[in-house]
Amino acid sequence: MNQPIARLRRLRSVELRTHARSASTDFYSEVWGLRVVDQGDDAAWLRGTGDQHHVLQLTAAERNGLGRISFAISTPAEIDEAARRLDARGIPMIQGPGAVDDAGGGYGLRLVDPEGRIVELIADTLAVPDLGRGDAVPVGVTHVVLNTVDIDAAVSFYCDVLGMRVSDWSEHQMAFLRCNSDHHSIAFNQAQWASVNHIAYEMPTVDHFMRGIGRLRHHGILPLWGPGKHGPGDNTFSYFADPAGLVCEYTSGIAQVDEDRWLCRVWRRVPELSDLWGTAGPPSKQVRDHMAGIPDPGAFELHDLERVS
The missing domain is CATH 3.10.180.10 (2,3-Dihydroxybiphenyl 1,2-Dioxygenase, domain 1)
Known part of the structure; x- marks a missing residue:
């Protein structure tokens, strides 16, 4: 019997493809309560009050969709083992294992689920100071x-x-x-x-x-x-x-x-x-x-x- 490929520790972040990237960035940062930590021409990364570098990535696209779901894994060694188990199961990876060239950094891999969703497993991401829980904004x-x-x-x-x-x-x-x-x-x-x-x-x-x-x-x-x-x-x-x-x-x-x-x-x-x-x-x-x-x-x-x- 096959073992699960890794132990997921927590849901880390979500990337959304959106046809309203600029307006949505303003909404999530000025109204919803998240804070922009990085921004480029086609994407923005937003954080909550917790210690995750970002919890939401908004990427410009012609139509709405899911970019990827990202789960935190404890160590890079577990990422490498997950890659070996994926290969043994014949499940394709579209990136990694290796260093992640993304705003939050880290070491990870990306796989594809049966309906085409990209699932990212990642360790060693950048941390940011915990902002505390005083304001009525999301963790x-x-x-x-x-x-x-x-x-x-x-x-x-x-x-x-x-x-x-x-x-x-x-x-x-x-x-x-x-x-x-x-x-x-x-x-x-x-x-x-x-x-x-x-x-x-x-x-x-x-x-x-x-x-x-x-x-x-x-x-x-x-x-x-x-x-x-x-x-x-x-x-x-x-x-x-x-x-x-x-x-x-x-x-x-x-x-x-x-x-x-x-x-x-x-x-x-x-x-x-x-x-x-x-x-x-x-x-x-x-x-x-x-x-x-x-x-x-x-x-x-x-x-x-x-x-x-």
């Missing part, structure tokens, strides 16, 4: 929800290859996967096409969460859905759309998993469990349309790779 990225045409295949790949564990299901519509004690770092949503559903940013407390929503209201930006509190994950939620129409979420209070005691559950998809507080109501068609996004061929379009089996 960093806490989870990514991805639309998939085959939820079982997606879950199998991320568990068998990347070593993630299923925390809960929302019937057979959504699966919540963890790589550490957080209830989920990745979730998959069964859909008509592969795309980004939304990116969630951690607020330290419910007070920070609500004050962040208040700041957006002062800028004339209202939630697409929320505030509320989910059943699976037990986290607060409030969803917004950025200038490109991509969905971003403020969240706080994600459930913590005790590996020795946790039991995976299947949650019913009913309004009272999708919002335990009963404050948000069911998601509207507008929310669902934003979360559906547009079909994203990912690496298959960018790199002309064969489909991963």
Whole structure:
């Protein structure tokens, strides 16, 4: 039986391809609460209050899509071992293992999942000073929800290859996967096409969460859905759309998993469990349309790779 290729420590950052790179950079830095740490003609890197060099990269593109998902690995030696295990499995790498020529530095590799998403494993990235948690701004990225045409295949790949564990299901519509004690770092949503559903940013407390929503209201930006509190994950939620129409979420209070005691559950998809507080109501068609996004061929379009089996 094949072992997972590595031990994922945490979700480090997300790269989004966006047709509104300049406006989105302004939104995430001036309204959402992130800070620009580096910027070029076609890309911008933004940080939260934690010690990660950046948690979001915005890259100019003709159409919206996922650039890559980046997971932190402990050491370069583990990156090299991951590369050997990928080669043994016949899973293509599109970069590395080796030094990463990116704003955050590091030593890593990039592989492609069955639906063309680029997944980066990286160690030894640049650190920045922790800014503390006084302001109502995000610490960093806490989870990514991805639309998939085959939820079982997606879950199998991320568990068998990347070593993630299923925390809960929302019937057979959504699966919540963890790589550490957080209830989920990745979730998959069964859909008509592969795309980004939304990116969630951690607020330290419910007070920070609500004050962040208040700041957006002062800028004339209202939630697409929320505030509320989910059943699976037990986290607060409030969803917004950025200038490109991509969905971003403020969240706080994600459930913590005790590996020795946790039991995976299947949650019913009913309004009272999708919002335990009963404050948000069911998601509207507008929310669902934003979360559906547009079909994203990912690496298959960018790199002309064969489909991963």
